[in-house]
Amino acid sequence: MNDTTIENNDTCTTETCCRTAQTVYRPAVDVLENEQEWALRANVPGARPENIDIDYERGQLTIRAHVEPRQDNVRYALHEYGVGDFVRTFRVGEDIDPESIVADVRDGVLTVHLPKRETAKVRKIAVQSA
Amino acid sequence: MLLAKRNFAASPLFELHSELDRLSDAFFGRCGASALNSVRAIPALNVREDDDNVYVEAEVPGMKLDELELTVQGDAFGIKGSQDAEQETEHKFHRRERVLTQFARELTLPSKVDADATEATLKDGVLTVKLPKAADERPRKIEVKSA
Incomplete structure (x- = not known):
């Protein structure tokens, strides 16, 4: 049994980062599973819901959150983080149903639900006494 | 060392994460967000x-x-x-x-x-x-x- 049905897949494609000089950030992510679904939770602080794209294509799930610069040409007294887009790609196993993927974002946390296919769900078989 | 530059709580979890990021950066080359950018201080x-x-x-x-x-x-x-x-x-x-x-x-x-x-x-x-x-x-x- 492969228990890492959602795997990190941060291979770089020209589309996501090499072409532009802008820095993209890899969001911190939790990957969770229960009997019904897989779920991803990603920190995307500063991203508006309308600026978040989630693509699923041939087993690859990509989350992309565009973050508008919050101010221009500022001199910082302390500068610990840069502001830019969040991008991260995952390989997703075949046990999920791509048609049923849903997502929501709240307080800068993106949650993606990937429901399992019926056939992948664990079924309890009752054992009857003879 | 990378961690010294960032403001982390000293937690083995962070170190592990940071280590993994460095490994994956080594694999995937310079194009991905660098390890420095990908792990952030809290907060x-x-x-x-x-x-x-x-x-x-x-x-x-x-x-x-x-x-x-x-x-x-x-x-x-x-x-x-x-x-x-x-x-x-x-x-x-x-x-x-x-x-x-x-x-x-x-x-x-x-x-x-x-x-x-x-x-x-x-x-x-x-x-x-x-x-x-x-x-x-x-x-x-x-x-x-x-x-």
């Missing part, structure tokens, strides 16, 4: 100022206003966050990188501020605190009159 803070105000910005995804506590006195600024661990009894974790549940940081602002006039707003997981500078710290324009 990462940006501080900027203009003539009248100091602004502190913090990334606190998932936090609510009532889970944050700010203290301001003179030029001392403190931020504390405390969040009940998300109740996850029905899910099993396969990967856990989001660790922003308890934190406390203190810093010295570039100038003294008026604590009573401090305003804080939380939007999309970004906290912005606007701290008006104390009156005697603001730059003053001196008019030069012709004699």
Whole structure:
């Protein structure tokens, strides 16, 4: 049994980062599973819901959150983080149903639900006494 | 060492994460977000100022206003966050990188501020605190009159 049905897949494609000089950030992510679904939770602080794209294509799930610069040409007294887009790609196993993927974002946390296919769900078989 | 540059709570989890990131960067080359960019301090803070105000910005995804506590006195600024661990009894974790549940940081602002006039707003997981500078710290324009 492969228990890492959602795997990190941060291979770089020209589309996501090499072409532009802008820095993209890899969001911190939790990957969770229960009997019904897989779920991803990603920190995307500063991203508006309308600026978040989630693509699923041939087993690859990509989350992309565009973050508008919050101010221009500022001199910082302390500068610990840069502001830019969040991008991260995952390989997703075949046990999920791509048609049923849903997502929501709240307080800068993106949650993606990937429901399992019926056939992948664990079924309890009752054992009857003879 | 990388960690020294960042403001981490000393936690084995971070080190592991950082190590993994470095490994994956080694595999995937320079194009991915670099390890330095991909792991952030908890919470990462940006501080900027203009003539009248100091602004502190913090990334606190998932936090609510009532889970944050700010203290301001003179030029001392403190931020504390405390969040009940998300109740996850029905899910099993396969990967856990989001660790922003308890934190406390203190810093010295570039100038003294008026604590009573401090305003804080939380939007999309970004906290912005606007701290008006104390009156005697603001730059003053001196008019030069012709004699």
